[in-house]
Amino acid sequence: MAKKMGNENKPTTENQNMAADISSDLNRQAEDNQKHVKNLISQLTAATGENTKINKSFQDANRLLRAENRRKEDIITDLQGEVQNLRTKSKDTKIQKEFHKLSETEGKLQKAEETIKFLKKENDEKDRNYLKTIQDLENKLSESSVDPKIEEGCFIDYHKSLEDQVKHLTIENQDHRDRIDTFERKCLRLQELNSTLEQEKNTLKQQIDTWVAKKHSTVHIQMYAAVNKELCDKMMTELENMLSTQFELHDSIIEIEKYKDPPPDSRVPLIVICINASRLGTDVNQALSHVNRSRTTAVVVLHHKEYHALPRQPSEKLLIGSDYKHIGAIVDIAYLTTKGVYPCDMNEKSLDRLVTFIKVNAQSK
Template sequence: MPPFTNSLQKLQESLNELKSEIDKYHCPKCGVRLESYEESNSATVTPSYNQLEDRILDLQNECKSLASKNKEYKEKIAEQEHTISEQFKELDRLRDACTELKQGSSNELEKTTSEQLAEISQLKVAAKAFAEEEEKLKREISERDKYIERLNSTQKTNKEQYEKSIQRLEDENKRYKEKLKSSQSEVDKLSAKLAEKDRINNDLVSRRLEIEEKCKQLERDLEQRSRKEIGVGFHTTVAPSMSSLILGGLTSRLTDRLAGEKVDLVRQAYSGGPDVNFPLLVVCVNVSRIGADAKEALKGIPKAKDVALLVFHHKEAHALPSQTSDKILTGADFSGLGSIIDLAFLSQRGIYECDMNNVGIERVASFLLQYKTQRK
């Protein structure tokens, strides 16, 4: 019960007691008898009527105030009762929800409990394995402790041996230093001798290099002296540009061919005339009739055995004549020549690679090798 309800009840009881007390007296205004008041209060001092009236007014005012408060308390009580009713309704809903939750949670709890039991079983297995592993680790730790103890003992022994070895090495090092100091002078002497030996060796190496260079020079001189040479002259009446093309290619190929014979080709100047002291190669370019071209090329040239007529055909390889020029040029104008040789060239390529040129170069080389002489 609320505290204000208790206060109201006590106040109501006091008011009832007061009314019963007042009923015992006669009021002058209302005609109520006062004998009871006199009888009850004969042994005490009689209160005045005004005091009693004031007391009644105070009590009436207090009753009005209490009535007003009672009304307020009743309203508050009504509100509290309404609130409590709502709370009871909410509590019923919560109880229903709790019931549903308990029913729903029961299955889940059973499932969770089963899972937890399975997990507990697994944990027991894992705990057993862990215990075995722990025991194994303890044994390993014990073994390692023993091993470490042995290592410490061994280390201590090794340290003592190491210190002894260090002392022995220091003593030996001291003796070696004394020996090294005593032998330093000998080392200096040996270094001086070694330096002298190196100087002599360097001199010998220099002299050997000089001798080798002289030997190589002698070999080159000997080779030059053992080589032979052929002084050869060239004569042509063709234009300078074509003459340079033909003679350049001819000289190059003859030089390569004669190099294998250790023979050098030395070109001699020939300005015409009957006096020839070296083999002479006369260049004839076949542009029309071979006979007329050959006679024109040999004009003013002696018909001697040391003169060879080189007939150059300005044609492709497939158009070259099959019959050689020495079979055609058989008259008296050509009978005294040393050789008549066919060759081929083109103005764009010079003396090109073909069977006629291979045979012709070989014949020219054979002709010239008749006149090789010792190199001067």
Template sequence: MFGIMRADQKMGSTDSVVDRKPNPSNLDRVTQTQNLISGQVEALYESVQLQNELVKSLAGEKDMLLYQLAEARSQHLKSRVEQGEDPVRTRSASVCFSQACTHQPEIEKLKSKISELQAHSKRLENIHDRQKKRLEMENAKCSNEVKKMKEDKKAFIHEIRRLGEVNEKLLKEKNEIEEKCRSLEGNMHDLSSGRVLLFTGNQQTYVDDVSSEIGNMLSFKMESRGVKIRVERCTDPQTHHNNTPLLVLCIHASRLGTDVHHALQSVKCDRSVALVVLHHKEYHALPSQPSEKLLVGGHYRQLGVIVDIAFLKSKGVYTCDMNDRSLDKLCSFIFNIARQI
């Protein structure tokens, strides 16, 4: 009976465990619940096995007692028969019969106990079958949840990788934009703190006044665009670096090609050099074609820009369409040099 009580207790413990629902959001708890359920099923199965063994043991004891009773009765009757006595009427036979009657209640009690244990064992087997089916259903449900969790985990990992790639791409673009911003800020800083050089060479004295006026006009125009520059005179163009704009002034006095050739003799022509052709003429006498179309030599194409500016000794650089276009071109030329730094 103690074995029966322990089986009932374990069965109750199993019911309480099985009634708990696994947490579908936690894979570890689902696995622990499955392991606990398996342990309870094994304990219940062992309890049923113990009950079956107890039933078998009691049945064996019953058979042994019946066998011993039958042997005793047979031996007694055999001895009496050999002595020529009627075993039924003898006192010994009466005693043996009374002993058999005395053991009969115990035998019936054992039979009743065996029947009770068999019925209980049957109930335990039924309970075991029901629990097993329910546990199999729970296990199948947990397996499906685990499978779904694994699929969700795989999807999450794929999404995390995709977001990581997107984030890496965005960081790369951000770094490139920041680098461009720093480069532009550096160029603007170099331009605002840099110099613009003016080279006049060995030309007439009044060219100095014109060059100063052109420098002031460029400074004013650049400042109106938010950039301050320092226009300085250049005495030796050989020391000029290609990261500094150099304006070479040339007076158109005789033939254009000859005048430009003399002005550029000591200058290394590259994209940082601008040629400014000065025309000492009234507006109506200005050339119809710009100098950049007349200067077709290969070394002229290496220059950054070629412009024409008109002036009069009495008026200086006067206002006209050609001068306005030329000053705008020179400002753009200075900006382009700054972007290349």
């Protein structure tokens, strides 16, 4: 009986030890799980901080981009002013005045050189005459000194007269030399002035050649809006200024003819203005209702919206039917009544797209 009870107590002890081991393992696993959870919480906190840094970096980059856009606008405005100044200067009569002034200076310089040559020749001749006169006087003095017939008083008077003549010739010779020096200095100043005017003439000639080259590379395009609204006229003018600035940066001139009726010449690139007021397809079809749809035609879709409300997809990807496959380009322009065409990614890409369309289809004259 006692033996049997001993056997029953033994498994109970083993079970207790096993339970203790299992409890110990569970406690260790619980501790490991707690450490793992703490580690995950730490990583999550770090990731949250990193996300905050990334958002801050994006905000800083956005501010920099906006500042860069404003700087580009200022540069474009300055370039427009410089181009206008160049146009005004090329039309001014200053060039003719400078050429006239240069011609007068060259004439004066030539005249001064001829005068110097004449004076030098005259002075050389007078020097020869002067030397000949001195020689003659010396000969006469020699003759008079050995001629006993000349009375002493007459000899003194005659000698004084000769000395006076020598002094007069010497003064006259010095006066001629001073005049030659004066003319040489004047000639030197005229040569320096001529060199300066020659440089100015070359600079003006380069400016004229540049302007003439621009004139010969003039690009002609047409612009048309089916809806006769004041907004369309304003957008045409603003778009014309933007395109003119882009082409002038590449030493080209663009001439735009604006029409309120469908333009007659289909060979010249045509930009059609379309206001997106309702459905995109309906608005574009109405804008193109009286226009030949071809590769030389581009449609500018105007979106009167803030930047955050602009469509996500370009109109060119939405208008994929057979009615639009022959159109050369479809671009989107964002504008506001108070700001006009404002700086954004959409407008920058659309402007580049229009410039490429014009260069591909336009013919320079």
